[in-house]
Amino acid sequence: MIQSSMSALRPLRTLLFGEHYSLTRFCSGFVSRMRYINRLKENDAACLSALQNGHIFLFHRLIPLLQCSDPETFRPIALTYSEVQSVLHKCGSDGSLLKESILIGCSEQNHAQFCLDVGELDPAAIAQNCKGTFMDLRKAFFLLEGAEAPLVAKAQALLQWHQINRFCGATGQLTQRNQAGSQRACSSSSIVYYPKMSPVVIVLVSDGKRCLLGRQSSFPRGLYSALAGFCDMGETLEEALRREVAEEVGLEVQNIIYSSSQHWPFPHSSFMLACHATVSPAHSQLNVDHLELEDARWFTEEEITCALQTGAACRAS
Ligand SMILES: NC(=O)C1=CN([C@@H]2O[C@H](COP(=O)(O)OP(=O)(O)OC[C@H]3O[C@@H](n4cnc5c(N)ncnc54)[C@H](OP(=O)(O)O)[C@@H]3O)[C@@H](O)[C@H]2O)C=CC1
Ligand SMILES: [Mg+2]
Structure with a gap:
């Protein structure tokens, strides 16, 4: 039924948009990115795969890892999955921590963006391996460029929300997060918790x-x-x-x-x-x-x- 109505529409589409009409031509980069992020929140397998091809920003106990290009300019360091894996191995972790990364966005180059708190590991060793420095967010917030301050702030806020919402307020049971980290659910009460502002x-x-x-x-x-x-x-x-x-x-x-x-x-x-x-x-x-x-x-x-x-x-x- 859908197939036949689509075929019926073809002459109109061709008249309006030419032979090379395609749905994606009318999806702006912004729309595609928003739909992609939404899909990653709903699909754990897709999110895990995006993590393996995405960019990861590291935190230590909620303090972001930044790179200083000159004394006044700081940027968060976007690491690949394999780079984080290698840093974790060098710091004595088996890499399973990577699965705890939380989805925070999608870059204009269509890389899914994640954050990860490496709170149990030695911050000095992490910083040295990444050629960066951990800087308190209150200070970093005013030194980061344009869109980067809100991204780092969002990452810290989500990491913090997960750290303090590990238990269900109704049953006291541990809650389980989805792969994107956009929600936590209690299997006993069926309550789903979403990040709050x-x-x-x-x-x-x-x-x-x-x-x-x-x-x-x-x-x-x-x-x-x-x-x-x-x-x-x-x-x-x-x-x-x-x-x-x-x-x-x-x-x-x-x-x-x-x-x-x-x-x-x-x-x-x-x-x-x-x-x-x-x-x-x-x-x-x-x-x-x-x-x-x-x-x-x-x-x-x-x-x-x-x-x-x-x-x-x-x-x-
Ligand atoms: N001019 C300013 O004050 C500025 C404030 N901000 C931000 O605005 C927000 C509000 O700041 P502020 O002026 O201090 O707020 P308020 O004037 O509301 O006073 C803070 C008090 O409100 C009570 N409170 C009620 N709801 C909450 C809640 N959800 N979280 C925490 N405290 C709550 C607490 O009192 P009690 O503990 O007695 O219950 C707290 O000590 C903060 O996020 C702050 O960082 C940003 C820039 C400037
Ligand atoms: Mg006030």
Whole structure:
């Protein structure tokens, strides 16, 4: 039936697209990659085979292995299956650890990408064999180029999620992961667990002339940031944002406009939703909750520009 309807469509296809019509011509590289990744999540054998032909990024106890090409530029090291096998052998492991690799993506060159935590092995020996260095993600996040920081952050977040979700919350039994590492399942309760992110709002509040920034006592000296907070269960983005600003600085905001989003790996996996919002100048008096924030202040555009220029000058020197 399908066959005959496909044949019936052929003249139309030829008219529209010419003799060399093929379905794949209309699948962009992006679509093919997304479908490929999805297939690897669903098919353990396909995923294992992709691992043998893919690229693997190593971590040691959640710290990524990076290569430093010059003092300012770091890149994650993409190793092949046989390269990792050889490094593991040199470090006294039989290589079975490789099966614990977790799928994190697919490069534009169509190589499936995986990450692997070699936490039981000697990090110095691994780093030396790979000509790399293990660097804390909080530092690495700001030194990695473009798309590489989110990839490394995603890898670390997935590795961490697997490490803390080894047991079923209902039965206490060990959970089993699929080959891609996109889920864990408990055979006793049949519960399937998926990697989780906590939704977080971050908001730049303005009174029309100034913007509001705050700092926690744990922030590095001199660092101020837009206000942020975790969404509570059942809240909308707008409700969470209004509550957080009210809690932290005692203001009521309006005119909430969504701006953008990003995955944020610290302290665990958050999904940050960034917005703009306003308060009227007549209601901009701050009442800071010092249990949550060490300080919060209104900053003028000139102050922000000056601080950014000073920061850029400090980084350049
Ligand atoms: N300006 C900022 O604060 C910035 C924050 N971020 C990120 O935004 C997120 C929120 O930061 P923050 O301002 O500290 O959040 P909050 O203002 O919500 O305060 C943190 C407190 O919220 C409680 N909490 C509620 N839900 C969670 C959860 N799912 N995970 C952890 N704690 C929770 C905890 O309190 P208790 O332990 O008392 O229950 C925690 O100490 C973090 O991922 C942070 O890294 C990023 C950039 C800037
Ligand atoms: Mg906060």
